[in-house]
Amino acid sequence: MFVAWRDMLFAKGRFTLITSVVVLITLLVGFLTGLTGGLANENISAVQGLNADKIALANVAESTSEKDPTFSDSQITREQAKAWSQAEGVEESTAIGISQSRGETDGHSAALAVFGGTADSPSQDEEVVISQTVADDLKLGSGDTMTIAGEDFTVTDVISERSYAHTGVVYTTLTDWQELQQRMGDPDSYATAIAIKGDPADATSIDAEQGTVTANSLTALLSIDSFRSEVSSLLAMVAMLFAISGLVIGAFFTVWTIQRKADIAVLKALGASNGRLRADALGQALVILLLGVGLGIALTAGLGALAGAALPFVIAWYTTALPAVILVILGLVGAGSALRSITTADPLTALGSAR
Amino acid sequence: MLTLQDVTLTFPDGQSRHTAVNDVSLTAEPGTVTGITGASGSGKSSLLAVAATLITPDSGSVRIGDVETTDLSPSQTATLRRERIGIVFQQANLLPSLTALDQLLAVGELGPGSAPRGERRTRAAQLLDQVGLERAHRARPHELSGGQRQRVNIARAMMNDPEVMIVDEPTSALDHARGQEIIGLICSLTEALGTATLLVTHDLDFLPRFDQVFTMADGGLSPGTAAPPLR
Incomplete structure (x- = not known):
């Protein structure tokens, strides 16, 4: 040098x-x-917040023009959720509902994502846990009331920032999420995805039998269209x-x-x-x-x-x-x-x- | 000591080959200056290139001390040049980013196995003093005159205490008086440091100062000088 x-x-x-x-x-x-x-x-922090090892989505390849499964097209049935919960190697499987809607309070309105049935969801129906963005957009705090699709919910907690497809997240019970889906014209919805913890022994066979597509939590993020x-x-x-x-x-x-x-x-x-x-x-x-x-x-x-x-x-x-x-x-x-x-x-x- | 024995060097020339050096033999003893003169295109530079191990001849032997150089790989000849051969270029060929002192120190940085940096710095300073550049250690090439640059060129060739010094027309860019000074410097350094010096020049006035003189013509080497002047 x-x-x-x-x-x-x-x-x-x-x-x-x-x-x-x-x-x-x-x-x-x-x-x-x-x-x-x-x-x-x-786009993804709310999905990452599920803390799943794998995520199963419905395989929609045969019914739509999409090649790969997406969160927006996926509809998980009760049978699929049950099959995965009983699969060998699965420590825990949770049916998760994910949809997009609008939240309203007196004088405020904002787009948001509704996550039903997650670990962050409230234990009671008609209650919600909201992310900080939703709290800021709708000027909400614990104990306040907000409306989603014409149904009132009580805010029980505000958690740190979680987003999905650029919108703040509201956590509900899976039952409330299914009711919201009914109100939005989708009465048969059971869930959107299955969050799986553990290492399924034969994921490929279960996917083939149940009509699902399973990916590790990182790869599954690519199933979010906007991401x-x-x-x-x-x-x-x-x-x-x-x-x-x-x-x-x-x-x-x-x-x-x-x-x-x-x-x-x-x-x-x-x-x-x-x-x-x-x-x-x-x-x-x-x-x-x-x-x-x-x-x-x-x-x-x-x-x-x-x-x-x-x-x-x-x-x-x-x-x-x-x-x-x-x-x-x-x-x-x-x-x-x-x-x-x-x-x-x-x-x-x-x-x-x-x- | 530098020994060339039956050296022939040819270059491609269209469909045939041009003989640049034709069956040349010479020996340069330590502490002596061997002068080579000859017309342009007579093969002087090719002979220097062979002696400096910059090119391998088609046939013959080139020995630096006891080392036969024609059998060496390019990296081995590079090491040989670094350790045992000093080259004084026709143009000073100094690196523009380096001071006079750094030009000499750079020689010690070209490969492994050189003396500690402190020793090299002392030697470089002494050599620059020896060639009369006591006040120019920190000067860059553009701050030096043509004669001073040539002195740095000579000091750089001496930096690694070479056995053989190859000198390529060192006075071609200098006036006669400065040319005399430079030739005098090379002769005195050759004697003082005991190098075997092979020097090419066009200037016949310098020839009496050399220990032996050869003339090249059409690639061949003969003892003594030819007259009239060759330029």
């Missing part, structure tokens, strides 16, 4: 420029991943930014290496090995990447914390450390593409006057 360090200090302008580009790309990636995480949370469409497009953007960062770093170092090919030829004539020169070049890239990505992530965390009040933004290892590591690795791969110019530099060209 002897020459590499001095090159960086000497060509400050060039290296500041490429470091700034890395900072900006990192900032963009950091913001997109933070926003993706925030939007994802607004799948949002996350896939945002992650595509993040992936493209990763590719762009690798290409930009690769292009910079390719040009940089070609520009100093004559110097490399001199160093090789003086006895530098290809390995030493390659290590120097990658060391330069690593310094730039660590500096650029480090600054970019620090800025993302700072600005993200400020934006967190107005935007769904998550600052966590998977929105900071993970993209940072990926950016550094891809940047090094990009820089590695410039190494060929080092190998092909001919020390013979250092002799003579044609330099």
Whole structure:
């Protein structure tokens, strides 16, 4: 790194420029991943809050044009729920009702998701537990009354933020959820999904027999329509930014290496090995990447914390450390593409006057 | 000591091959300067490239001390150049980002096995003083004159205490007076440090200062000088 360090200090302008580009790309990636995480949370936190090992949905592939099961199309029957509760390896199975509706109080109205029969649901009918968003939107607290689909419920508790498909969540008993479904014109609904704890011995056979599709709790999140469409497009953007960062770093170092090919030829004539020169070049890239990505992530965390009040933004290892590591690795791969110019530099060209 | 025995080097030239060095033999003893002169295209630079292990000849033997270099791999010749050969380039070929002192220290950073950094710093400073650059240790190439750059070039070649020094037309970019100074410096360093120096020059005025002189013509090497002037 002897020459590499001095090159960086000497060509400050060039290296500041490429470091700034890395900072900006990192900032963009950091913001997109933070926003993706925030939007994802607004879609899935209520389903994650079920704390299930697996989630079973009705297999609707034969009855609809959908290829994969979705929470919005799934309708679980009493028989399916019973079969799963008796399956070998299942420690606990709970039929969960999930639907979307509107909640009202005097002068306030808001869209919300109704979750029936979960561990967070109240023990009594005609009672509800509400998430903080619903409490804020409808100005509700414990003991207040709210109306869903013309039926009155008493709020017994307000719990921390839970969302489903960008709406706050109201927890009811499964019986109340079924009644709400009847009021909304769906009298046969028993439940939407089955939350399973344990490790079913032969999930595939049960799925085939019962007409269900079982997935682990993370994979099942992709069955939330809004989550799948949002996350896939945002992650595509993040992936493209990763590719762009690798290409930009690769292009910079390719040009940089070609520009100093004559110097490399001199160093090789003086006895530098290809390995030493390659290590120097990658060391330069690593310094730039660590500096650029480090600054970019620090800025993302700072600005993200400020934006967190107005935007769904998550600052966590998977929105900071993970993209940072990926950016550094891809940047090094990009820089590695410039190494060929080092190998092909001919020390013979250092002799003579044609330099 | 540098020993070339029956060395032949050819290059592709269309459908045939051009003989750049034709059955050349010479020996450069430690502490002596061997001068090579000849017209442009006579094969001087090719001979230097072979002696510097930058290119492997088609046939013949090139020995640095007791090491036969024609059998070595590219990485082995790189190590040999790093440890036992000093090269003074025609253009100074200094790295623009490095100070004069760093140009010399960089030589010790090109591979493993060199002396501790403190020792290298002391030696680099002494060499720069020896070539008359006491006040220019921290100067970068663009802050040095052509003669000063060439002095750094010479000091850099001496940095690893080489057995053999290859010098490629060191005065071509200098006026005659400065050229005389540089040749004098190379001769005195050769004697003081005991290197076997092989030097190519166009300037016949310098030839009397060398211990032995050869003339190249059409790839062949013959003792003594040819007249009239070759340029």
